[in-house]
Each structure stands twice: as structure tokens, then as C-alpha cells.
Amino acid sequence: MAKKGQYVYEYPHPAVTADCVVFGYDGKELKVLLIKRGKEKEASTTAYVGEWALPGGFLDADSDANVAFAASRELKEETGLTIPAGDLHEVASFSEINRDPRERVITIAHYALVKLSEVKAATDAERAEWFSWDAIPALAFDHDKILRVAFSRLKQDIHFQPVGFELLPEIFTMPQLQNLYESILEVKFDRRNFANKMKHFGILEEVDDGTPRRGTRTPIKYRFHKENYDRLKRKGFQLEF
Amino acid sequence: MAKKGQYVYEYPHPAVTADCVVFGYDGKELKVLLIKRGKEKEASTTAYVGEWALPGGFLDADSDANVAFAASRELKEETGLTIPAGDLHEVASFSEINRDPRERVITIAHYALVKLSEVKAATDAERAEWFSWDAIPALAFDHDKILRVAFSRLKQDIHFQPVGFELLPEIFTMPQLQNLYESILEVKFDRRNFANKMKHFGILEEVDDGTPRRGTRTPIKYRFHKENYDRLKRKGFQLEF
DNA sequence: TTATCTTTGCGTAAAGTTTACACAAACATA
């Protein structure tokens, strides 16, 4: 981390932060990871202390390799979550002149997708907390706006790339997969058509856990066929619905 | 513009620039506007003098309302082109630690679409020049990378939004429209299927310029039905091909 | 315990979309 000191420039420079919208899915609802703001270490004054905000923090201009790296580093520091910089999807910059009361701050927003199940334990519950998508509290700065933009980006991306693997537990059911898509796209699909389409992509593998299925009420369990999934992800697809 | 002086911060701050990839279309080829780098006014040292680069420049942290505004302002200063900040599409940030030899500089890349015909006159030919997409010279900094990313973003956006109005002259022909789409998407379409599809969207209006068409060799002239075009743009569509 | 509701799986017919393709007219070129 940069040492506090005197950094002098001939022209005014903004501070740059990297913020993360971390999406998780518990099998029922889309969730977002937020942190409770404490005292800032890096700025001369504090702002929005005690309020909920997106995890993120200042880029260290002297040592962070790039913005995504700064985002990953801050995420780890603030929430305990380890997400490699390469798994962060850049969303957009937010640069309005007064978005931070302390000084000019430009933020580069990112989003990430995590398996909620595997991550809950590793999360630093002291400061971080998961919120249901439709129960987000008031947020510091312009973070509500960032959240909306990140979500609409995810919504857009999902048309071109499969998105379940990153969010679902390894073994899941068709209704869970459908609910995930419905949560992100904010629409309802016909159960049967959805299943047919998903099966056609060839990225699903039935899991045979020995238990003979006695009726249709207990859903079939699937996992992703990783190889086909990755191929489809690279190649892209058209999810039209 | 910010006065040169002493700007002091407790932590290191990067400089922030806004760069623009301006796409134009002359009825045959996709083109990009580049500038020849001269002496920098704003940085202590110069870099890449005499080389071609994307238009753009430093955000003035004290006075630019936001990054898009800075991009618009710099574009005007460097090329004479007036493009409102609202017409710039943000692409991504580029923040690798050594992308500028002078100091840490993070750039926010944008793209814009302009009618080449209407703009040629207004462009400051002293410094700016249009290059065909497949004859781009070596560029300063990481601008070739930015160019590629901006292009692929345009390519992606075109699947969801009609894009001809911004690039074509007011009156154009079906082959021109098709060629534009083929240039951006880098594929070939069947002439007849392309025309059918475009007509179905209901955004084209035949232009009757009095001249009776004597044969099929002279193409029919179209203009966009602005109202339908804007509605389609807001609503989005699926261009699948 | 029984009746009813809900969840899941499977499959098909109808509507819509995409793809592939041929011919005729006139301008351009050799």
C-alpha cells in the first residue's frame, strides 16, 4: 500500500477507485454483497460512515497493476472474498464531479458472479452482508446507480454467454436454473420450453446419484458439462426467448 | 482549463484521460479518425510525438463535469469535431501500470458514430485524418488495443440496436446499408434475405425523388423513418442473422 | 385417511423465422 505523504502534480488529478457488484444466487433469489462503511484509511476525511456500500476502494497508482487488480485486492480486504482480477467484468466508469464529497473520485465499476454456497463461510461477516436483490438498502455515494447499471449489464451479457456455472452449486435442478434466468432477465418462461432449449445447448449432464427416481415430483439433478460449457462460452450464443 | 501549478495529495493519484474512437462510413468502408501527436500541453514530458493516436486528452479534475464531457471537449479541440458527450458510448477503461511512459495514466475509452459526409468539411485536417479500417497505421500507447476493443463493442451493440442512422447519409441505398452491416459484423449476407429483414423492421422509408426507375440496376433510395427508428432503438431488437 | 393442490417430466401441433436459391432488366465494360 502506498505510504501517506506528499504527492505533487502539475495538474489536478482525480482519485480513482474500483468498486465491485458481487452477485450470488441461493437457489431462490439473486443476492448482492454489500459492506458497512467504517472509517476510511485512505482519505483525509471520512464519508458515509455506517452506511451500506459496494465493496471497493482506491487504486494505488504506484503499485496496483491495473484497476481490476485493485478491485480484487479491495474485495479481499473488505469482505474476505477472493476473486481473481480476471473474473471481474468491467461495467462502466462513474465520474460525476460531486459524486464523492471529499474530493474528485472516479470509480470503475465491476461485477462478479459467485457460488453463494461455497462462499458464505469465507465471507467476513463483520463488515459484509448479502442482500436480496429486491431488498437493497439505501446506499452511499451513487452506488445505487452503479448497482442498477451493473445489473443491466449482467442482463445484457446473459444473452450471449451462459451464466449458470458461476452462480449455481455444482449440482442443481432445472427449476433452479430456470429461476436463476428468470431472476436476472426479469421475465417468466414456460417451464417445458425452457428445459427443451437448455437441453439443446448440450451443456447439461444428468447426475445419477444412485437414488432411483420414483416419480416426477423430485427434479432431475444436473451438473454442467464443463468442456461444452466453456466452448459455448467462448463461442457465444444467442439466447432469444 | 486547469492552471499549471502545484497540486498536492496525501496518496498517489493517476492522471485520467478520455479517448475517442470515432467511426465513420463513406458508403464503402468503415473509417476511423486519428490525430498526429504534437507537443503535449498538459504533461511535463512529451511522448510519442509525431505518431498517430486516438483523439482524446486529460480530464480536468477541477472542471470537467464527467469523463464523457472531457472526451467531447478534447475531441473538439483536437479535430474540430463537435460530438455531444451524450452521443459518446463508453467502451472500457485501460489502466495497465506502464501504458504511458510519463506517469500513471488511466484512460476511459469511448466510441462515436458520425456521418462521414457531413463531417469532412468540419474536421481540422491539420492534425486529424480518416483511415480505412483495414489500413490503420501503428498507433501510440496501447491505442491499437483500444481500437480493437471499441470495434468489438460496436459489433456487439449492433445486435441490439439499429446503427445505420448515425453513420449513413440521409439518403442511402439497400446495398450501402448492407455493406455497412457487413463491414461492422465482418460477415456476408444474402442480399435478398438482408433486404427482407430490414424492411420488416419498419424503419425504412422509400424516397421518391421524382426520377422514374427505368430498370432494377439503379437502386431504390431510402431514408430512415426517424420515429420508428428511435422507437426500435429504445426498445432494442434482436439481429440474429 | 382421503381429497386436493402443486411440482415435475415428457411431447406435439401450429405459427413464425431463417435459409437457400433463380430469373429478368438495365447499366458497365471489353
Place this chain on the structure above:
DNA sequence: TATGTTTGTGTAAACTTTACGCAAAGATAA
């Protein structure tokens, strides 16, 4: 004058999407 190129138009076949019915068994309520 002959040949090639450009443009317009329309249709049949293949494929995709949509809408929907039925049966089995667990869940719930009486």
C-alpha cells in the same frame, strides 16, 4: 455487340419458437 455485374422480386424447405395437455407422486389441508 457480347459479356459481365448490379439490382429488384418471391417462394419452398428447414428450422425454431410458442402454446398447451396429460400423468405421476409428493405436499397440504380437511
